[in-house]
Amino acid sequence: MSAATAPTLIEHALTRDLLRGRYAVNSRLPTIRELAELHGVNAATIQRVVARLETRGLITAVQGSGLRVNDPATCGDLSLLPYWLEITLADPPRAATVLADLLEVRRLLAVRLMTRHRTAILGRAPALKERVRQLLAAQSGGLEAIRDADLAFARDVILATGNLVALSIFNTTARVVATIPDVAVAMYADPAENAASMFAVIAALASDQPDLGDVLDRALSEVDRRTVARFEARLTARKAVS
Numbered sequence: 717m718s719a720a721t722a723p724t725l726i727e728h729a730l731t732r733d734l735l736r737g738r739y740a741v742n743s744r745l746p747t748i749r750e751l752a753e754l755h756g757v758n759a760a761t762i763q764r765v766v767a768r769l770e771t772r773g774l775i776t777a778v779q780g781s782g783l784r785v786n787d788p789a790t791c792g793d794l795s796l797l798p799y800w801l802e803i804t805l806a807d808p809p810r811a812a813t814v815l816a817d818l819l820e821v822r823r824l825l826a827v828r829l830m831t832r833h834r835t836a837i838l839g840r841a842p843a844l845k846e847r848v849r850q851l852l853a854a855q856s857g858g859l860e861a862i863r864d865a866d867l868a869f870a871r872d873v874i875l876a877t878g879n880l881v882a883l884s885i886f887n888t889t890a891r892v893v894a895t896i897p898d899v900a901v902a903m904y905a906d907p908a909e910n911a912a913s914m915f916a917v918i919a920a921l922a923s924d925q926p927d928l929g930d931v932l933d934r935a936l937s938e939v940d941r942r943t944v945a946r947f948e949a950r951l952t953a954r955k956a957v958s
Contacts, residue, residue, distance in 0.1 A: 726755050727765045731799050734774045735788050745775060745783035772796060794888045798895050805898065805951060812948035815899065819940040822889055825882055826873070827932045833877040834921050834928070840876050841918055844869060848914045855907050862904045863893055869914055902947035913939045 730751075739745060746754065751762045766783060769775045773791035776784045788796060797818060804811040830837055837844075851865035867890050874882050893900050904910065916935040925931055 722755070722757050722761050723764045723768070726751075726757065726761070727768050728799075729755075730765065730769060731772070731774065731796070732803055734769070734785065735796070735799055735803050739785045741785055741787045743785050744781070745785060747782060794884065797888050798892045801892060801896055801899065805896075806955065808948045808951035808955060811951055812944050815947055816940070816944045818889065818892065819943065822885060823933065823936045823940055825885060826870075826936065827929050829877045829879055829882055830873065830917070830921060830932055831929045834924070836878075837873055837876045838921055840872060841922065844872055844914070844918055847872060848911050848918075851907055851914070852911050859900055859904060862907050862910075863900050866904065866910055867893070873917075898947060898950055902950060903943045905946055906942075909939060909942070 730745075733739065745751070748759050748762050748766065751765075752759045755762070766775065766777065770777060771793075772795055773793050774786055774788055774796075776786055778784050786792075797814075800814050801811060801818075804814055847865065847869040851862060851869065854861035854865045870886060871883075874886050893903060913935050917932060920928060920931045920935060923931075
């Protein structure tokens, strides 16, 4: 294990252990020295890892009492979402629920922002339509090309709203898609479906319908529903043959 990769790999392992409940809430992690010995690194490396775990809300360093384990469900931040999905992949219904929750939050926020910032987004309509055409053209480039085109469309929409918090949530979702292949496969199994949803969003914004929010939600929710169904089916099929 190189000095460059050690903190990242150890942080990943400890994060998964904490989310899986290997260390009970309000218990104490092993000491810095014990963790260093366990992972075969020096104390300085473990201290960097501990600082990251504290930033994520997973642990709290208590003066004179060591490293207290927090409840990740109530103290964890958005950066834990890829880890939550990763540790539930062996439990398809639970993993599907986590993904469905993430997509629902993303969708509800997107609908709210698109409704409020309709004019600003329409100002980018030509560029957004070009993004959709790029997505369709990306089919020959494989999954990564399709993913990048889809994320570029969503990023452009959010940039039009100027909402930095929404961008943070978008970036978290993008990280999930990039790091968990099963999510990307489920999300982009039918690029034409994604493109149709994008065109439906642009058309709805241009129509200025009184029930715009409902129209946008319908355009997005059906794609999310199919994504979650494909994701769960993929995990279930793999589990059946393992």
